[in-house]
Amino acid sequence: MDLNLLTIDAVRSAVQERKTTAVSLAEAIYGKIEREDPAVGAFLTLSKERALVKASEMDALAAKGEKLPPLGGLPVGIKDVLVTKGARSTAGSKILGNYMPPYDCTAVARLEAAGAVVLGKMNCDEFAMGSSNENSAWKPVHNPRDLSRVPGGSSGGSAAAVAANMAVATLGSDTGGSIRQPASFCGVVGLKPTYGRVSRYGLIAFASSLDHIGPLTKTVKDAAIVLRTIAGRDPMDSTSAEMPVPDYVAELEKPVRSLKIGVAKEYFGEGLDAEVRKSVEAAIEKLADLGCEIIKISLPHTKYAVPTYYIVATAEASSNLARFDGVRYGYRADGARSLSEMYRRTRDQGFGTEVKRRIMLGTYVLSAGYYDAYYLKAQKVRTLLTRDFDNAFKHVDVIVTPTSPTAAFKLGEKVDDPLAMYLADIYTVTANLAGIPGISIPCGQTREKLPIGMQVLGKHFDESTILRVAHAYENAA
Amino acid sequence: MKVTEKDGAYVADLANLELTVEERVRMLQDLNSILQHIDSLNELDTAGVQPMAQVSDRYGMDESKQGSERFAYATREDIHEGLRKSLPHDVALQNAPDSDGIFFKVPKVIER
Numbered sequence: 001m002d003l004n005l006l007t008i009d010a011v012r013s014a015v016q017e018r019k020t021t022a023v024s025l026a027e028a029i030y031g032k033i034e035r036e037d038p039a040v041g042a043f044l045t046l047s048k049e050r051a052l053v054k055a056s057e058m059d060a061l062a063a064k065g066e067k068l069p070p071l072g073g074l075p076v077g078i079k080d081v082l083v084t085k086g087a088r089s090t091a092g093s094k095i096l097g098n099y100m101p102p103y104d105c106t107a108v109a110r111l112e113a114a115g116a117v118v119l120g121k122m123n124c125d126e127f128a129m130g131s132s133n134e135n136s137a138w139k140p141v142h143n144p145r146d147l148s149r150v151p152g153g154s155s156g157g158s159a160a161a162v163a164a165n166m167a168v169a170t171l172g173s174d175t176g177g178s179i180r181q182p183a184s185f186c187g188v189v190g191l192k193p194t195y196g197r198v199s200r201y202g203l204i205a206f207a208s209s210l211d212h213i214g215p216l217t218k219t220v221k222d223a224a225i226v227l228r229t230i231a232g233r234d235p236m237d238s239t240s241a242e243m244p245v246p247d248y249v250a251e252l253e254k255p256v257r258s259l260k261i262g263v264a265k266e267y268f269g270e271g272l273d274a275e276v277r278k279s280v281e282a283a284i285e286k287l288a289d290l291g292c293e294i295i296k297i298s299l300p301h302t303k304y305a306v307p308t309y310y311i312v313a314t315a316e317a318s319s320n321l322a323r324f325d326g327v328r329y330g331y332r333a334d335g336a337r338s339l340s341e342m343y344r345r346t347r348d349q350g351f352g353t354e355v356k357r358r359i360m361l362g363t364y365v366l367s368a369g370y371y372d373a374y375y376l377k378a379q380k381v382r383t384l385l386t387r388d389f390d391n392a393f394k395h396v397d398v399i400v401t402p403t404s405p406t407a408a409f410k411l412g413e414k415v416d417d418p419l420a421m422y423l424a425d426i427y428t429v430t431a432n433l434a435g436i437p438g439i440s441i442p443c444g445q446t447r448e449k450l451p452i453g454m455q456v457l458g459k460h461f462d463e464s465t466i467l468r469v470a471h472a473y474e475n476a477a
Numbered sequence: 478m479k480v481t482e483k484d485g486a487y488v489a490d491l492a493n494l495e496l497t498v499e500e501r502v503r504m505l506q507d508l509n510s511i512l513q514h515i516d517s518l519n520e521l522d523t524a525g526v527q528p529m530a531q532v533s534d535r536y537g538m539d540e541s542k543q544g545s546e547r548f549a550y551a552t553r554e555d556i557h558e559g560l561r562k563s564l565p566h567d568v569a570l571q572n573a574p575d576s577d578g579i580f581f582k583v584p585k586v587i588e589r
Contacts, residue, residue, distance in 0.1 A: 102568045195532040209531050235560050238551040241537035307515040318492060325493070327581050329572035339586045344495040356494055357507055363492040364480065364508065377518050379528030384521070386529060418507055419514055435532030460536040 001025065003032060004165045008074055008222045011168060012115075015073035016062050022055035022073030026117050029075050033119070033166050041141045042151075042161040044080050046120035047087040051075075054117045071229060072115035077167040078108055079158050080121040081128050082213065083202045087118075091204045092126040092136040092154075095350030096330045105202025106237065107171055107213050107230040114229045119167055123157030126352045127321065128173050128206045130154045131181060131424040134415050135354045142411070143186060145451060149408040152182030158216045159186040169217045169226050173203055175210045176309055177404075177428025180440035183216055184403035184453020187442045189470070190216045191223045194461045195435030196241035198227075199234030207316035208239075210309075210432040220441060220471040224248035227463060243461055251464040256472040257291030259465070262396030266302035267427055273406045279444035279452040280402045283473060287400070290472055295396050299388040302430060304381050306422055309429040311365050311378035318362030324350065357418060386434040393459045398469050401427050403440040403453035427455060437463045441470045443477065480508045 001020050014020045030048065037043050058073045078084060081091045083101035090096045104112075112118060125135040133141040133156025141156040143149040144164035151160040155172030159182035162170055172179040174192040183190025191214045198213045205211060215226035231245045263284060268277060288294050326332035326346030333345035351359070365374035392399060405426060414421045431438040436457055443454035454473070458466035480488075485505050489496050496504060529535075538547040553559070563569075566579070575582040 099572055102564055102571065194537065196537045233550075235553070238548075239531075239533050241533065242550045243537050301521070304518055304521065307518050310511060311515060322493070326574055327583055330574070332574035336584050339584050340493070342584050343493045347493055348495045348497075351494075353500075356496070356500070357504060359492050359494065360485075360488055360504055361508055361511060364484070364488045364512075367488060367491060374515065376528055377523060379530055380523035380526040381518055381521060383526050383529040384523070386532075419510055422511075435536060460532075 003028060006165070006168045007219055008071060008168060008225050011074050012068055012070070012072045015058055016068050018062055022058040022117060023052060025073060026051050026055045026075055026119065029119060029166060036164060037166060039142060039147060040144055040160050040164055041139045042123055042157040042164065042166060043077065044090065044092070044121045044123050044138055044157070045088045047084065047118055050087060051117045051119050054112060058115055058117070069113070069115035070225060071111060074116045075119050075168050076111055076116045077119050077122045077158060077161045077170040079124050079155050079170065079172045081124060081173050081204045082108055082171060083204065084108055084118065084121065087121060089121060089204070090138070091128070092124045092138065093350065093352070093355070094137045094331060095324050095346070098331070099329055103202065106199040106234045108202065110230045111171070111226070122155070122161060122170055125154035125156070126355050127204065127317070128154040128175055128178055129317070129354050129358055131177070131421050132409070132411070132414065133157065133182070134411065135352055137352055140411060143408050145187060145449070146408065148410055149450070150185065150411055152185035152404070152408065154178040155182050155216065159183050159188055159190065162186070162188045162216050162218060169215055169222055171213060172216050174212045174214055174432065175206050176313060176432050177425040179214050179216060180428050180438055180453070180455060181404050181425065183440040185408040185451065187451030188216055188218060189220055189223050189439065189441050190214070191227060191439045191463070192431060192437060193227060193231065193463055194437045196239055196243070197437070197461065197463065198230050199237040199240040201234055201236035205320040207313040208320065209316060210313055212432070220439070220467055220474050221249065221252060223439065224252055224467050241461070246464050248464055248467055252468055252471045254468055256287070256469055259292045259398065259469065260396040261287055261292045261294050261469070262297040262392055262399040263294060264297050264299045264302070264392070264399060264401065266299050267401035271405050271423070271426070272402060275446045276402050276404070276406060276452050280400070280454050283443040283454045283477070284400055286476055287469065287473060290476055292469070297392045297396060297399070299392060299430070301381065301384045301388050305385055305430045305433060306426055308378045308381045308385065309425070309433060310361065310422060311374050312382060312433070314358045314362030315366050315375050316362070318359045318366065321355070321359055354418070382433050385430060389434045389436055397458070398466055399457040401455045401457065403427060403455040407446045407450035407452055431457055436460055437466055439466050439470050441474060443473070479512050480505055
């Protein structure tokens with residue numbers, strides 16, 4: 001089998017019809033990882049034993065002629081911020097360098113229950129904080145399309161592995177664009193579902209009101225299949241919504257004719273690379289050719305999204321990351337004479353620079369005297385940003401934007417300028433603040449052959465429509 | 478400079494971080510440059526705008542229900558064994574940097 005052409009259905013039918021076995025497929029991918037991943041750096045930990053047990057189980061089912069579950073034999077990778085029982089989960093941080101979780105994340109458990117084979121854990125920015133994967137405490141990820149460039153972040157390993165065919169699908173997390181932006185940089189599909197659509201039980205928390213789990217895949221259909229598997233209420237996560245899960249795959253085939261597509265001028269302004277603009281505008285024309293109605297809209301508060309995001313996200317992070325204190329799990333610094341010295345040294349030595357920067361900013365904006373000026377202000381602007389979308393969705397079904405203002409940048413290019421790095425998320429943070437779903441799909445490339453991504457945003461819990469539009473574009477492109 | 482050296486030390490203390498001298502200098506520069514960008518929020522008049530802390534209290538729930546009734550699905554009886562059994566002692570301690578098999582061990586808290 002050509003590993004480069006695998007989709008979920010292709011894997012499942014090949015294993016079902018005994019054209020290959022799930023074990024030999026997993027072994028072939030492990031061989032590819034061994035040969036090719038040293039140059040990319042997508043994997044942090046391999047879970048071979050666990051993978052082969054699951055793969056054998058699928059082969060046994062197929063041998064008996066029984067019907068495989070929907071993801072039967074599917075080789076998947078899991079971002080390292082999602083905990084996996086007995087498989088090291090570090091969140092890309094030294095402070096969790098030796099952490100062996102005693103339980104499985106719900107999304108991972110649901111994938112495995114549907115027959116998926118967990119190959120290993122994907123590299124990412126430390127605690128998912130970053131837009132280039134250069135904040136991993138272990139190693140950077142290189143973009144498989146151009147090894148001198150970043151894969152995006154923070155789910156850089158998850159995107160790179162799919163792009164390099166070292167996994168057929170992966171899970172990532174998205175707090176401000178961390179699934180969509182790397183998907184765009186690596187030329188794959190990345191979906192951030194609605195807030196509450198997918199359980200976060202077992203996701204190592206960064207910013208709880210903004211964190212989401214979602215798939216990275218080669219095709220829109222595969223994203224729909226994975227979402228259908230992981231979506232739905234989970235009693236272990238009280239923020240998971242009690243909403244019925246539609247059959248996203250069946251919904252893909254509904255026509256897109258006369259759907260109303262919003263194009264917001266605020267997403268095509270200053271800072272947008274000319275080649276990216278051209279590609280996304282061409283994609284919008286393609287959607288018009290398919291019978292969609294293109295409607296100009298305005299989302300007037302968009303320019304305030306990044307500052308709002310960096311207050312809300314860092315405030316929540318400073319609170320969530322207080323649990324890393326060297327007592328119950330993870331790294332502990334040696335030689336401290338008192339408890340408070342132990343906390344400080346552990347955190348000083350265990351956290352990287354970007355994580356400390358965000359903890360400091362978050363602590364500052366929450367501190368006495370600054371709470372109203374920063375945190376409360378940001379929460380109010382969050383209301384305005386969300387209202388922008390509510391108003392827009394009275395007139396349109398989806399909104400199409402570029403995913404990122406540029407294609408993949410060079411490793412090292414923005415590493416010393418945190419603000420420039422934060423602005424790489426300018427088109428993606430809005431969906432996290434409002435909680436709406438968004439998908440990034442490839443829409444052409446630059447002259448340097450770097451992938452360009454188009455983002456489709458939708459109404460709360462209306463993943464079906466964004467998937468449908470993305471699928472129609474993918475088929476037409 | 479909005480954040481002074483003294484503020485920086487105070488915030489580091491609150492966050493249980495020590496930071497080296499070089500880290501502190503760099504941190505102050507970065508915080509001030511980010512806060513300067515954040516100051517653009519002051520252009521907006523937000524008087525009368527309700528703050529938004531969460532998404533799930535306004536989308537994805539039963540609109541016909543009010544207040545805590547909306548989240549009744551997320552609650553359960555307060556029982557000893559909840560949704561799953563608690564972790565056994567040895568499993569809960571397996572990741573501890575230091576333990577005596579029963580408790581987590583930490584450096585001395587109270588001086589005699």
